[in-house]
Amino acid sequence: MYNILCPLCAGHLYEGEVCRSCYAPAELIESIAARGKPPRFVGVLGPSGVGKTVYLGMLLDLLSRGVGGLHGMARSPFSLSLHRSLILALEKQRFPDKTPNEPDRWQWVHCEVSGTKRGQEFDVVTPDVAGEAVMAELDNPRSNKTVRALIGRCSALVVLADIVQVVADGQGQELFAMQLISYLDTLRQTAKKRKVEIPVALVFTKVDLFEEPIKDPEDFARANAPALWKLCETRLQHYKFFCSGVAGSVGKLVDRSGQETLVPLRVEPRGIIEPFAWMMTQLR
Ligand SMILES: Nc1nc2c(ncn2[C@@H]2O[C@H](COP(=O)(O)OP(=O)(O)OP(=O)(O)O)[C@@H](O)[C@H]2O)c(=O)[nH]1
Ligand SMILES: [Mg+2]
Numbered sequence: 229m230y231n232i233l234c235p236l237c238a239g240h241l242y243e244g245e246v247c248r249s250c251y252a253p254a255e256l257i258e259s260i261a262a263r264g265k266p267p268r269f270v271g272v273l274g275p276s277g278v279g280k281t282v283y284l285g286m287l288l289d290l291l292s293r294g295v296g297g298l299h300g301m302a303r304s305p306f307s308l309s310l311h312r313s314l315i316l317a318l319e320k321q322r323f324p325d326k327t328p329n330e331p332d333r334w335q336w337v338h339c340e341v342s343g344t345k346r347g348q349e350f351d352v353v354t355p356d357v358a359g360e361a362v363m364a365e366l367d368n369p370r371s372n373k374t375v376r377a378l379i380g381r382c383s384a385l386v387v388l389a390d391i392v393q394v395v396a397d398g399q400g401q402e403l404f405a406m407q408l409i410s411y412l413d414t415l416r417q418t419a420k421k422r423k424v425e426i427p428v429a430l431v432f433t434k435v436d437l438f439e440e441p442i443k444d445p446e447d448f449a450r451a452n453a454p455a456l457w458k459l460c461e462t463r464l465q466h467y468k469f470f471c472s473g474v475a476g477s478v479g480k481l482v483d484r485s486g487q488e489t490l491v492p493l494r495v496e497p498r499g500i501i502e503p504f505a506w507m508m509t510q511l512r
Contacts, residue, residue, distance in 0.1 A: 235260045235353075236269060237377035250374045251331040256353065259304040259338045267338065267351035268511060271378045274388030275404045276359025279433035279474075281324050283388060284337065284356050285314025286474050286500050291341060296501035298508065303338040303351065310335040310356055318474075321491050327358040331374040334358070343508050350511060366407045379408075380415050384427045384507040391432040391471065394452055402453040405430065409456075413463050423465040427510035429503035430460065436473035436496070445469035466510050472499035 234241055235257065239249030246253050260267055272280050288311035291300025302308045313335075317324040327334065334355045342349040357375060365372040365379075379385070387408055389401040409428070416424050432445060442448050446469045449457040460467045476496030481489045 232261065235267065236381055237373060246332060250377045251334070252355075252374075253306065253336055255304055255306040256336045256338055259307070260351075260353065263303065263351055265351065267353040268383035269378060269381050270352050270354045270384050270386065270507070271357075271382040272354055272386045272388070273357065273362050273375075273379075273408055274359060274433075275363060275390075275401065276326065278359060278388045278390045278401070279472075280359065280388060281310070281327055281356050282314065282474055283386075283431070283433065283472060283500065284354065285310050285324065286497050287504060288337060288339065289315060290497060290501050291339065291504075296505055297344045298341055298501060298505055299343075300339045300341045300352075303340055306336070307338045310337055318492060318495050321493060323490065323492060327356055329358045329360050331355075331357075331361065331372065334374070341504075341508065343505070348508060350508070362408070363404070366404075366411055369411070376415075379412055382426065383511055384429070385412060386429045386431055386503055386507070388431050388433050389453070389456075391435055391438050394432065395438070399455075402456045405453070405456050406459050409459055409463060423463055425465050427466040427468075427507050428460070428464050429468055429470055429507055430456070431470045431472050431499070431503050433472055434475075435471040435499065436475045437478065442471050445471050468503070468506055470499050470503045470506075472503070473497070474500070 232241055234247040234252055236252045237250035239247055244254050272284055274280055291298055314324055336355045338353045341352050361372050362375050365375040387405050389405050393401045413424055449469045474497045475492040476494035478490050479493050481491050
């Protein structure tokens, strides 16, 4: 056994092994130990199919190219696999596969992110979690140690909601985001009635599928997800709404069995860096 603890869940570690409690991979534990400074964990969470894997992969691509005033550098080769798998999928005009439900199969990112301002430099660590696992933990707290440790320990949270479903399909996306914020509130409350202090970016995804341009995401939230907006206002000290999308146009593929799949015909990322850049300004 190492005499160090897991940087995410504080469980005991066995040398060269994945954390047996939260499944943080051995490569991540090594890359964090090699840096000598504690990283900032960031949660990118939302229901299955909301676009977490696409958002994170595209964020890594933009960071690696230094778009929008932020620059990111992977801290070890394992950090590149999520980025690579998204780019390979998009090159084939496909979206990536859904994330497996088991935490030991998740891809993790450890990236050094620097901004234009001096001193604005953080090591950011985030796993690409499966939506079902997040839902399971919200419905049944302590059932998923990785999700619990991540929400309990993160320095910032990105909460995703599918804009098409927010508008068309009732309250499912709004309720999921609200459940997540209530869970965060319960886990992170320092004193009764004090608001949660970590920055929370609320991102409406797949805005490319939405016909009307959205001038002000906060106005959109107030009109289309009023209960979520109110919860943020009452319980979060630092929050901001954003809209994001990766596709410029999408097509529908129909296979022989009649199954339809959406495919990206053109990649045109928007609103991907902005939530992250805002969070960077909020981190201390
Ligand atoms: N048009 C459009 N579709 C998107 C976008 N992002 C994701 N999608 C669609 O949403 C699907 C799910 O995206 P993922 O990133 O795999 O979703 P996820 O949140 O990682 O889902 P789980 O892995 O199941 O938790 C994709 O296969 C695409 O069809 C986007 O920006 N624009
Ligand atoms: Mg995924």
